[in-house]
Amino acid sequence: MRRIPASILGLLLCSGAWPSDDTERLLAQALWGPSTPYSGTQSSLVATGAGDVRSIVRVEGDGRGGVRRTFLDGPAKGLVTLEADGHIYSKSAASWTEIGHMPSADRATAVRSILQSYVVRISTPSTFLGRRAIAIEAKPRHSFNPSRRWLVDAATGLALKDEMIAPNGSRRSLTQFTDVRFLGSVAAFEPPDARASAAYGPGSFEPLASREAMIRATGIQPVLPKHVPQGYRVSAYGIVHAANGRIMPAVRYTDGLSAFTVFERGGNRRRRGYGWGRPEREPEWRSDVQRSAVVVERSGRSFVLIGDLAESELRRVADSIPS
Amino acid sequence: MAMKGDCDWIRDRLAAFRSGWLDAGESQRVQTHLESCAACSKEAERDADLVLALGAAMADERVAPAWSPEARPMRRWVLSPVFALPGIAAVALAATLLWSRPSGEAPNAPPTSVEAAEPDLASAHVMAGVADGSSDPTRAIVLAAYRRKP
Numbered sequence: 001m002r003r004i005p006a007s008i009l010g011l012l013l014c015s016g017a018w019p020s021d022d023t024e025r026l027l028a029q030a031l032w033g034p035s036t037p038y039s040g041t042q043s044s045l046v047a048t049g050a051g052d053v054r055s056i057v058r059v060e061g062d063g064r065g066g067v068r069r070t071f072l073d074g075p076a077k078g079l080v081t082l083e084a085d086g087h088i089y090s091k092s093a094a095s096w097t098e099i100g101h102m103p104s105a106d107r108a109t110a111v112r113s114i115l116q117s118y119v120v121r122i123s124t125p126s127t128f129l130g131r132r133a134i135a136i137e138a139k140p141r142h143s144f145n146p147s148r149r150w151l152v153d154a155a156t157g158l159a160l161k162d163e164m165i166a167p168n169g170s171r172r173s174l175t176q177f178t179d180v181r182f183l184g185s186v187a188a189f190e191p192p193d194a195r196a197s198a199a200y201g202p203g204s205f206e207p208l209a210s211r212e213a214m215i216r217a218t219g220i221q222p223v224l225p226k227h228v229p230q231g232y233r234v235s236a237y238g239i240v241h242a243a244n245g246r247i248m249p250a251v252r253y254t255d256g257l258s259a260f261t262v263f264e265r266g267g268n269r270r271r272r273g274y275g276w277g278r279p280e281r282e283p284e285w286r287s288d289v290q291r292s293a294v295v296v297e298r299s300g301r302s303f304v305l306i307g308d309l310a311e312s313e314l315r316r317v318a319d320s321i322p323s
Numbered sequence: 324m325a326m327k328g329d330c331d332w333i334r335d336r337l338a339a340f341r342s343g344w345l346d347a348g349e350s351q352r353v354q355t356h357l358e359s360c361a362a363c364s365k366e367a368e369r370d371a372d373l374v375l376a377l378g379a380a381m382a383d384e385r386v387a388p389a390w391s392p393e394a395r396p397m398r399r400w401v402l403s404p405v406f407a408l409p410g411i412a413a414v415a416l417a418a419t420l421l422w423s424r425p426s427g428e429a430p431n432a433p434p435t436s437v438e439a440a441e442p443d444l445a446s447a448h449v450m451a452g453v454a455d456g457s458s459d460p461t462r463a464i465v466l467a468a469y470r471r472k473p
Contacts (some may be wrong), residue, residue, distance in 0.1 A: 031456035044461045055465050071460065076468035084420060084458065088453060099467075100450045110456055111367075126379050162459045173462035183336065205447045235455055248444075252451060259457040261448045277411060290466060291445060306448040 001316050014055040022119055024111045026167040029157025030136055032107060037063040039179030044074070046173045048287045055075075059177075063156075066189025085191045094190035100205070114256035117141055117231035126151075128160050129180060138257055140231055143167065144313035145258050170289050205250065207238040214239060218249045221248060223298065225262065227320035231255040260292075260314060262305025262321075283318060287311045298323045329356060332362050340367075446470055 001225050036061075044055040055074025061067045066084045071077050074210060080091040081099070088100030113121065123135040132154040144167055151161035161176040208214050214237040215221060222237075236252040240263065252261045284295040292311040296303050296318045307314045333356045339354045357364045446467040452458030 042461055043356050043466060046465045046469070047449065053465060055461065057461055059461075067460065071464070071468075074465055074468075078463055079464070079468065081464055083453065088450065088460075088464075100453060107456075147447075162460060164462065173459055173465075175459050175461045176434075205451055236451070239385075241442065244383055250447070253450075254455050254457055257450055257457055258456075259448070259455065261451065263444050291448070293445060304444050307447050308452075 007012070009184050015232075016166045024115070026122065026134065026152055026157060027060075027114060027120060027138075028107055029108075030150040030152050030159045033061055033065055034153070034156040035063050036158070037061060038158055038180055039178045039182040039183060040073075044173065044175040044180050045171075047171060048074055048126075051195045054055065062063060062186050064188045068189060079126060081218055082189060082192065084191045087191060089192055094289040098307060099116075105275075108119070110254075110256040112235070112256075113231065113254075115284075117145065117255040118147075118257060120310060125154055129177060131155070131160070133160055140167070140258075142313075144229060144310040145255065146172070146233075146308050148257055149174075153180075165291055172290055196295055205238055205240050207236045211237050213237065214249050218247050220249065220264070222249050222264065222302065223303075223321060224251060225317045225320040226322060227316050228253060229255075229309060229317065232260070233257075235252070258308040260309060260317065263304040263306070265295075265302040265304060283315075285311065294318050296321060328364050330360060332364055333357070333360070337367055338364075443470075 025123075039060045040058075042055075042057045042059050044054070044057060045052045047053075053075055055076060058070040059067060060069075060322040066082070068083075069079075069081045071079045071081075082089045082091070083100075087098055089096045090099045091097075094137070095303045103157070118138040118140055121137045121139070123137070125132045125134050128151055133151045134154050135280040136149070136152060138149070146167050147165045149161070149163040149165070150159045152159050158180065160179075160180065161174070163174045165173040166172050172173060208217060211222065217239050225279065232253040232255045234251060236250075238250045238252065240248045240250050242265075243250060249264045250261055252259060285297070286293040291306055291308060292314040293304065293306045294311075294314060296305070298321050303318070305314055305318050306316075330335055336349065336353055340350060355369055449458050449463045449466050453460045453463050
């Protein structure tokens with residue numbers, strides 16, 4: 001990747017003639033972290049129905065995608081998490097548990113997808129924490145999508161600020177460094193040698209290789225919505241284990257910055273068609289500032305749709321699930 | 324006597340040193356410096372105290388969830404501070420909102436109602452966003468923790 005001298009950089013920024021490959025590079029660094037190891041403290045505000053929740057987090061990155069977070073204050077106080085090798089682990093006392101088993105992201109495709117669905121603007125460098133920083137703003141081309149703003153360190157690409165905004169303009173979260181130091185070389189973070197897997201719950205989300213693998217794991221044919229919002233595509237098929245032993249199929253769609261997931265409740269070999277015999281319930285909406293969520297029934301099958309996009313668009317998706 | 328520049332270099336790496344991320348040469352340099360510099364040694368002790376305090380805080384939060392199925396071995400997942408403690412509120416929610424329960428489930432099985440299940444799915448959705456870029460990781464973890472609080 002070529003480097004641009006700072007003086008030319010300023011001219012390009014002011015003129016709006018930013019080369020697209022640098023936009024893609026900055027965007028990728030903002031999303032997936034820099035190649036320079038770092039250590040710092042973040043302050044985070046997350047909107048809830050009861051107001052903003054504040055957290056303080058010590059963050060250390062190995063420059064290869066590995067990130068260790070120590071939550072010093074807030075709802076997750078005391079938690080230590082480690083992102084390494086596409087997984088997230090949490091440390092409780094002396095033991096590690098995998099709490100996130102994530103679909104691998106095709107980053108080049110994701111960035112291209114973002115550029116198709118969002119207008120990405122890069123601003124003139126400013127100063128933040130004594131460092132030159134560049135603002136990136138991703139505004140949706142479709143009003144049902146959320147928007148996002150970053151302030152990235154010009155030298156390394158680390159996102160010094162990350163702000164997520166709901167489609168209606170409400171702020172979902174603001175995370176920013178209050179101090180940061182960049183390190184020389186550090187050893188890559190390795191997944192913990194001894195760790196348990198989340199047997200059920202959010203951490204048990206398990207991406208599978210294909211739709212067919214999901215059918216084999218759950219024993220049911222997925223019913224997918226006929227309406228997929230513009231710019232979205234299936235990014236992962238997977239399963240979630242419920243605590244009562246049910247295996248729930250989960251299909252994830254994303255446009256690169258926003259996503260929605262279709263879970264089917266009752267994915268249990270013993271009770272295929274969970275809920276048969278009862279009249280279909282009206283869709284049950286449970287949206288808040290952080291996400292849109294709805295529960296719908298079709299022919300006795302129950303689906304939970306959760307998404308980052310506006311409720312009106314998720315409603316169109318839910319309505320398109322065939323009976 | 325250690326030089327000021329050395330101290331800055333060392334303090335930048337204390338967390339990495341504690342976590343074992345430094346390569347052998349850097350690790351040796353930090354170790355040697357700590358043995359000769361009282362100020363940095365004290366800083367390292369403060370760092371270690373913080374880690375111990377965090378461990379104690381987590382131990383305090385390790386409470387068995389009220390709906391933990393007795394028929395199953397205790398899962399480590401439920402001991403995690405993020406996902407633990409649905410507690411009495413979850414049981415009450417389950418009792419009032421449970422709209423169907425498949426036969427054969429343990430009588431003290433976790434809530435299976437739409438309302439009780441959805442927060443877990445919301446967390447699964449947002450945690451998956453950490454990998455595909457659709458969520459700020461700090462937000463995702465804070466949200467998951469917040470939703471599990473009773």
